[in-house]
Amino acid sequence: MSSSSVLGVSGEERDDFSTEESRQIRRRSLRLLGSLLGPLKVRVFWTMLVVVVSTAAQVAGPALIAFGIDTGLPAVVDRADWMPIVLIVAVYLVTGLIGAILIAWYTVLSARISQAILIDLRKRVFLQTQRLSLEFHESYTSGRIISRQTSDLDSIKELLDSGINQLVSGFLYMSFTGIALFLLDWTSGLVLLVSLIPLFILTRWFQKRSQSVFRETRVTSARVIVQFVETMTGIRAVKAFRKEKRNEATYGDLVEDYRDANARAIRLFGFFDPGLVLIGNVTVAAVLLVGGFRVVDGAIEIGALLAAVLYTRRFFDPMEEMAMFYNSYQSAAAALEKISGVLEERPSVPDPTSPIDLWEARGHVAFEDVRFAYNADSVVLPNFTLDIPAGQTVALVGTTGAGKSTLAKLISRFYDPTDGRVLLDGVDLRQLHPKDLRRAIVMVTQEAYLFSGTVADNIAIGKPGASLDEIKRAAEAVGADTFIEALPKGYDTDVNKRGGRVSAGQRQLISFARAFLADPSVLILDEATASLDIPSERLVQEALQTLLADRTAVIIAHRLSTVAIADRVLVMEHGRIVEDGTPADLISGSGRFARMHAAWRDSLV
CATH class of the missing domain: 1.20.1560.10 (ABC transporter type 1, transmembrane domain)
Structure with a gap:
């Protein structure tokens, strides 16, 4: 420091x-x-x-x-x-x-x-x-x-x-x-x-x-x-x-x-x-x-x-x-x-002095011997290696504090690893041009923050300068257009402070439309459905099918209903991957994910 x-x-x-x-x-x-x-x-x-x-x-x-x-x-x-x-x-x-x-x-x-x-x-x-x-x-x-x-x-x-x-x-x-x-x-x-x-x-x-x-x-x-x-x-x-x-x-x-x-x-x-x-x-x-x-x-x-x-x-x-x-x-x-x-504070995640351009990212993410600690007494990832092929949807599950959100923050380069490298298409994120990084990787959180302004303004954050037609197509793609059109002024409706005019599920759909408009190669969903009720979650789940198509996705979720759409599930404990497989394979087994899934299924009865 x-x-x-x-x-x-x-x-x-x-x-x-x-x-x-x-x-x-x-x-x-x-x-x-x-x-x-x-x-x-x-x-x-x-x-x-x-x-x-x-x-x-x-x-x-x-x-x-x-x-x-x-x-x-x-x-x-x-x-x-x-x-x-x-x-x-x-x-x-x-x-x-x-x-x-x-x-x-x-x-x-x-x-x-x-x-x-x-x-x-x-x-x-x-x-x-x-x-x-x-x-x-x-x-x-x-x-x-x-x-x-x-x-x-x-x-x-x-x-x-x-x-x-x-x-x-x-x-x-x-x-x-x-x-x-x-x-x-x-x-x-x-x-x-x-x-x-x-x-x-x-x-x-x-x-x-x-x-x-x-x-x-x-x-x-x-x-x-x-x-x-x-x-x-x-x-x-x-x-x-x-x-x-x-x-x-x-x-x-x-x-x-x-x-x-x-x-x-x-x-x-x-x-x-x-x-x-x-x-x-x-x-x-x-x-x-x-x-x-x-x-x-x-x-x-x-x-x-x-x-x-x-x-x-x-x-x-x-x-x-x-x-x-x-x-x-x-x-x-x-x-x-x-x-x-x-x-005089200096960013702990500095921009590269000689950035590498990556105009068209495919979305291949890799962790090479990554060690990460927020401080000397808090090592979250002791020695982490992971390869996520381009276009794959990966779900991260595990107990609180297992390192799931830390993983997402490292992929988004909100933090840099203490040791090792995080790569996008073979390029160290620390060397990647900031504009290319922000264009290639987008994170959607459960907060779904909306800024003061209209619904259209909030969706356009994903692509500054986007036309109204592009904004509407993005909303339609994730199923947000129905409720937006029903608002008093449609896309010109002021969402009020922090989106107080719309519900939690609607805010989440707006944030999905924002992400869809940004069209990233890598999309991270950090507990994106955690605060939703069941009807809202089903609406969002439908939007996710469209949102995750043809791109690399990392889903962090406690609700196992969201995990079902993943190609691959990673179960994490204490900064390590303890299980890795498809949802069907892990459910049919006798490991931690199978027990988690059984407990979740029983809770629905």
């Missing part, structure tokens, strides 16, 4: 990272941030130029006021010369206007940059979660994935929309203000410089405390979302087992944890904000006191003192906004850590 897996998936809900892990996470986040900003370098340059000029225009105000008081007013009083004061007022108004226009422009430019980054990031997360192998999705809960796409991206959005503006403009404003103060009066500048010592201590304390606090808020937020999503997803089980009270207690505890984490963050700001105000007020008072004595001594003009006080006051104005930025930053940084962890 890659380091990104350790830091991204299995460790993502932790908050006790080691120093080295934290460094790796930060480097990973910075790489992601750099890749997002890379295509936007020109936009970022112009945005920075605009904000620098606009900040300089804003900072010029107090200096112009000082010049007006110390130079313009004496000219009016002593010589009745209004020109200097008029020019100063005009320049003040022009700089204010320029600053306002550039700030508006900067806001638009920065918003475009933030939206471009968010669009890129949303696409990356979506494409990555689709690209990752089944192993990832079986270990990474849907609630956590949703949290990445919702609350985590919202935190980054908040940072980009307002936080970055606050940081950049605030930092530049403070820098330019400090420089202007030193140029105006270096003594006042030294007073301001001394105030940076307690300011640095307070800010450093806040940073250290808030880093862990804000990461904790992200972790607790994700846990709340995970619990909510999983409860709603499994609402039928919740209702069936009267789990509402237990869920209420669990969710209540998680919400309490989230509230407590936010309360700790708020308490930090409750100390930090007043501290900033106190340091700012004391510094202004010190500048005014020192400047007052110097005015009496004639070392500084009153206008210059007023400008110094204004600059000192303005220097601290952005600090509270920058503190709020740090709030957004910590939240967004924690979110970026989790997102970067997902984006």
